[in-house]
Structure formats: C-alpha cells, structure tokens
Amino acid sequence: xxxxxxxxxxxxxxxxxxxxxxxxxxxxxxxxxxxxxxxxxxxxxxxxxxxxxxxxxxxxxxxxxxxxxxxxxxxxxxxxxxxxxxxxxxxxxxxxxxxxxxxxxxxxxxxxxxxxxxxxxxxxxxxxxxxxxxxxxxxxxxxxxxxxxxxxxxxxxxxxxxxxxxxxxxxxxxxxxxxxxxxxxxxxxxxxxxxxxxxxxxxxxxxxxxxxxxxxxxxxxxxxxxxxxxxxxxxxxxxxxxxxxxxxxxxxxx
Numbered sequence: 694x695x696x697x698x699x700x701x702x703x704x705x706x707x708x709x710x711x712x713x714x715x716x717x718x719x720x721x722x723x724x725x726x727x728x729x730x731x732x733x734x735x736x737x738x739x740x741x742x743x744x745x746x747x748x749x750x751x752x753x754x755x756x757x758x759x760x761x762x763x764x765x766x767x768x769x770x771x772x773x774x775x776x777x778x779x780x781x782x783x784x785x786x787x788x789x790x791x792x793x794x795x796x797x798x799x800x801x802x803x804x805x806x807x808x809x810x811x812x813x814x815x816x817x818x819x820x821x822x823x824x825x826x827x828x829x830x831x832x833x834x835x836x837x838x839x840x841x842x843x844x845x846x847x848x849x850x851x852x853x854x855x856x857x858x859x860x861x862x863x864x865x866x867x868x869x870x871x872x873x874x875x876x877x878x879x880x881x882x883x884x885x886x887x888x889x890x891x892x893x894x895x896x897x898x899x900x901x902x903x904x905x906x907x908x909x910x911x912x913x914x915x916x917x918x919x920x921x922x923x924x925x926x927x928x929x930x931x932x933x934x935x936x937x938x939x940x941x942x943x944x945x946x947x
Contacts, residue, residue, distance in 0.1 A: 694946050695826050695850065699939030700724070700732040702832075702905035706754050706936070709830060709852065710738065713823035716800030719746045719762075720819065720830055723754035726761045736941060740766055744800050747791075748772035749833060750813035751780035760785055771799070773806070775815020793817050807844050809834035812879040820845055826945055829853070832906040835880040837890050848899055850945040852934070853891065854906035855917045856881035862911040875911070884912065888920055896927040900945050905934035 700708040706723035722729055733740050746768050748756050760782035763770050769787035777788070791797070793808035793815065803822040808815075811834050818841075821828045829845045832854040845851075862876055862883070874880050882890075891902065902924060904917045914933045925931050934940045 694944055695821065695823050695828050696942050696944050697828060697830075697850065697852065697901075697903075698736065698738070698942045699852075699903075699905065699934050700729065700736060700738075701936055701939045702934040703907060703909060703936030704754055705909075706757070707832070707906065708732070708758075708939070710743075711802070711821050711828065711830070712942075713821060714801035716744045716802050717742055718799065718802065718804075718821075719743050719768075721749055721755040722746060722758040722762050723752075723756065724758045726758055726765060729758055729762060732939075736939075743768055745769045745771055747804070747819065748776055749818055750811060750816035751776045752813060752833070755833070756780060756782070771804075773815040773817055776813065776817075779814035791817065805844060807831075807841060809841055810836050810838055810879050812874065812877075818845075820848075824947060826850075826947060828901075828945060832856075834882060835876075836878040836882075837886065842890070842893070846894070848894060850901035850903075850943075851891070851894070851899065852903040852905050853887050854882050855884050855887045855904040855912065855920070855933075856906050857883050857908045857911035858913075858916060859883045859885070862908075865911050867910070875908075881906070881908075884917065884920055891921075891924065896924065899927075900929045901943055902928050902931045903934050903940065903943070904932070907933065907935070909936060 696712040763785040805820040828850040
C-alpha cells in the first residue's frame with residue numbers, strides 16, 4: 694500500500710507526504726518551520742518520522758522551509774544540482790543530488806525523478822514505485838512533454854496540478870508579464886491541459902486522482918470539481934487539494 698497526504702498545495706506553500714512501507718518522504722517544504730510544524734500537528738503527523746525531503750525546484754513555495762526543517766529533524770535532502778545552486782540553502786545534514794533520468798531507491802521506495810518544463814534551473818517531479826504500485830506527483834510544469842507523458846504513465850495514483858483557468862487568467866489582475874509566464878509552456882498547467890492528460894491515463898488502473906496547486910486568484914476548487922465529475926464513475930477516489938488544509942491520508946492498495 695502507498696499512502697499520500699498534503700499539508701498544503703498552492704502558490705503560498707507546498708508540502709506533500711508519501712508513505713511506502715516504513716519510508717516516509719516529504720516532497721517540498723514551502724512553509725516556514727513554525728507553519729509546517731503547526732500543520733503537521735493539526736494533521737497528527739510526526740515530522741520526526743520522515744525519512745527524507747525531496748525538493749522539486751527552487752521556487753520559494755517549494756524550497757523556502759527545507760533547510761530549517763532538515764536541520765531541526767536531521768533529515769537528508771534530495772534534489773537536482775541545478776535546483777540547489779539556483780538557490781543554495783543553509784547547511785543541511787546530508788545533501789544528495791538527483792539525476793532527472795536515473796531512478797534511485799530511498800528506503801522501501803523506488804523513486805523516478807522526472808524532468809519537466811518549468812521556469813526553474815533544473816526542475817523535476819516524481820513517480821514513486823512500491824510493491825508494483827505507482828504514484829505520480831506532477832505539479833509545476835507548463836506543458837506535458839513527450840518525456841513526461843512517457844514516464845508518468847501506468848499509474849495507480851496521481852496528484853496533478855490544475856493550476857489555472859485560462860479565461861480567468863486572461864481577464865484577471867496579474868500584470869501581462871506574469872500572465873505570459875503562468876500561461877506559457879514553462880509556467881503552469883491550465884485546467885484543460887491537466888484534464889487532457891488525465892483522460893489519456895488507464896482509468897481501470899487509476900485508483901486515486903487528486904487535483905492540486907490550484908490558483909486562488911485564477912481558478913477555484915468548485916470549477917475543478919465540476920471538470921473532474923466525469924471521472925468519478927471510473928476512478929475510486931477523485932478530489933481536490935486546497936492551499937489551507939491540503940488533504941488527509943489517502944491510500945492506494947494492491
């Protein structure tokens with residue numbers, strides 16, 4: 694069984710927990726130490742039980758709290774060389790560099806880093822494999838490249854960003870330069886890009902689908918929920934992750 698939970702998902706901070714056997718991995722920490730500890734306590738999660746922190750890229754909503762959390766709980770950090778040198782963190786107990794095209798084992802989990810198109814130095818996302826189960830975590834990318842489509846496949850669970858509604862972004866208050874960035878091929882997935890990718894997956898295998906990293910200004914959970922409604926008859930669990938609470942433990946079983 695694989696379990697996944699979120700302590701927050703969105704542009705103001707991200708932290709996702711993946712549990713496989715005795716291994717617990719935190720993907721990103723975009724919250725300060727006080728906030729992440731408070732959110733973990735509210736979720737009845739012991740940060741001291743973590744095995745490691747994996748960092749997807751150097752934007753502050755993903756890396757901002759990593760170094761202090763790693764030092765507080767003596768956790769190793771895994772990330773790409775580009776991410777680390779784009780925004781070096783204060784000393785961490787142990788630093789491990791990932792190659793975006795090479796898998797590695799951390800504890801009980803086989804981790805597949807995935808290179809993605811995003812406006813960062815060397816951004817990656819992940820597929821986690823455990824006892825034949827595969828979970829994809831796919832946020833912060835502006836388009837679905839052929840490489841992403843190939844690697845992020847044959848999934849039993851998926852957390853994917855439904856970042857923005859293109860129409861809302863177009864008429865919204867963002868300055869033109871930010872609109873071009875968010876809506877570009879190296880920005881964030883819009884609802885229909887994410888929807889198209891989900892439609893191509895094997896729904897007979899997919900047990901869990903979570904929409905995350907939803908823009909609070911250019912999208913809304915109700916809209917995303919409506920878009921995902923057709924999948925609820927084929928996928929066991931379909932839901933939306935929010936910025937404030939994330940979501941509690943969800944299971945993917947053999």
